[in-house]
Amino acid sequence: MKTRASLGLGVVALVLAGCIEQPQTGAGLYGEYCASCHGADARGGPEIDPPAPDLTTLARRHGGTYPAVFVMSTIDGYAREATHGPMPIFGALLDGRVETWVDADGTPTPTPVSLILLNEYLAGQQES
Ligand code: HEC
Numbered sequence: 281m282k283t284r285a286s287l288g289l290g291v292v293a294l295v296l297a298g299c300i301e302q303p304q305t306g307a308g309l310y311g312e313y314c315a316s317c318h319g320a321d322a323r324g325g326p327e328i329d330p331p332a333p334d335l336t337t338l339a340r341r342h343g344g345t346y347p348a349v350f351v352m353s354t355i356d357g358y359a360r361e362a363t364h365g366p367m368p369i370f371g372a373l374l375d376g377r378v379e380t381w382v383d384a385d386g387t388p389t390p391t392p393v394s395l396i397l398l399n400e401y402l403a404g405q406q407e408s
Pocket residue numbers: 310313314315316317318328330331332333334335338350351354355360364365366367368370398
């Protein structure tokens with residue numbers, strides 16, 4: 281009896297744990313949605329053809345400035361509408377909470393939080 285009751289409680293606890301939303305982090309989102317192609321260290325990889333680009337050299341390849349708008353519009357698909365390569369468009373990532381993101385020119389743009397987090401994460405991964 282005692283064993284069955286605790287087993288039941290364990291199952292309930294597991295189900296509840298599954299329902300509680302983990303706070304999103306840029307690193308977590310990257311690991312979940314991007315690392316399979318771009319590599320755990322964001323340095324790209326030959327796993328797919330064409331290879332996924334090295335995301336630690338984005339700033340260097342964009343004249344020394346990390347291209348935040350380009351990165352976010354690549355993820356949400358705006359920058360790739362015409363020449364959509366093998367990288368998927370992450371619709372599900374874009375459904376969540378929206379916050380105001382302010383670009384380098386001071387223009388505020390309502391932006392999904394997951395995009396903001398991924399963007400901040402990748403900005404922090406740039407080679408020095
Ligand atoms: C299925 C493999 C795949 C996944 C998953 C993937 N990418 Fe990509 N990504 C690519 C490929 C291939 C390219 C280059 C061609 C293109 O745009 O499709 C690319 C291009 C990019 C670029 C432009 C890089 C450049 O140097 O021009 C960025 C930024 C980027 N990905 C970020 C991400 C982020 C962030 C995620 C996760 C949300 C992600 N990618 C998930 C394959 C992938």
